[in-house]
Amino acid sequence: AQKVTQAQTExxxxxxxxxxxxxxxxxRDTTYYLFWxxxxxxxxxxxxxxxxSFDEQNEISGRYSWNFQKSTSSFNFTITASQVVDSAVYxxxxxxxxxxxxxxxxxxxxxxxxxx
Amino acid sequence: xxxxxQTPKHLVMGMTNKKSLKCEQHMxxxxxxxxxxxxxxxxxLMFVYSYEKLSINESVPSRFSPECPNSSLLNLHLHAxxxxxxxxxxxxxxxxGMNTxxxxxxxxxxxxx
Numbered sequence: 001a002q003k004v005t006q007a008q009t010e011x012x013x014x015x016x017x018x019x020x021x022x023x024x025x026x027x028r029d030t031t032y033y034l035f036w037x038x039x040x041x042x043x044x045x046x047x048x049x050x051x052x053s054f055d056e057q058n059e060i061s062g063r064y065s066w067n068f069q070k071s072t073s074s075f076n077f078t079i080t081a082s083q084v085v086d087s088a089v090y091x092x093x094x095x096x097x098x099x100x101x102x103x104x105x106x107x108x109x110x111x112x113x114x115x116x
Numbered sequence: 117x118x119x120x121x122q123t124p125k126h127l128v129m130g131m132t133n134k135k136s137l138k139c140e141q142h143m144x145x146x147x148x149x150x151x152x153x154x155x156x157x158x159x160x161l162m163f164v165y166s167y168e169k170l171s172i173n174e175s176v177p178s179r180f181s182p183e184c185p186n187s188s189l190l191n192l193h194l195h196a197x198x199x200x201x202x203x204x205x206x207x208x209x210x211x212x213g214m215n216t217x218x219x220x221x222x223x224x225x226x227x228x229x
Binding site for chain 1: 149151157160161164172206216218219221222225
């Protein structure tokens with residue numbers, strides 16, 4: 001069984017504020033993959049990051065950063081100096097072998113609104 | 117070219133109609149997926165094709181019939197749908213195997229009347 005929890009349903013921030021989106025996952029496998037996707041109003045899911053369960057190194061990409069902590073089964077996502085274009089629904093997702101890296105189980109998503 | 121193209125973008129169909137959704141990618145990906153997303157819900161996996169063979173069917177009703185004619189194309193044939201099947205249907209593709217990300221199309225927004 002696998003489960004992804006995104007407890008924050010909606011978040012609103014004022015432009016230039018930092019915001020952290022929480023993701024807690026549950027799995028019995030020792031090998032698994034975690035993802036973040038962004039879904040703007042246009043509908044497509046935009047890939048942001050992939051992490052495998054053996055790589056706990058945190059990552060920074062421009063204004064985006066991710067904090068992966070196996071001890072708390074969390075994979076949180078921080079946007080620094082938020083912009084209006086960051087407004088979207090953000091999904092955290094989990095995939096376990098052997099079904100394949102992209103048989104994604106998505107969390108319920110967090111709708112982020114950045115107010116100008 | 118990191119694009120997955122889905123047609124049509126919008127579709128309205130009656131419960132007795134037969135229609136098809138199309139998905140195309142030219143990234144050389146050999147895994148393709150159909151997801152269904154209801155309003156304000158996360159996407160849910162429907163089907164997975166790996167090397168043009170159906171590898172996963174997540175207990176989807178037979179009124180949804182997938183087809184993968186070649187490595188670049190994925191179709192979803194629809195017949196006798198119900199209003200509750202109205203949703204955004206997302207296609208995705210990826211390299212097969214582990215540690216690879218999926219690229220999604222913009223989806224087909226389907227309304228069944």
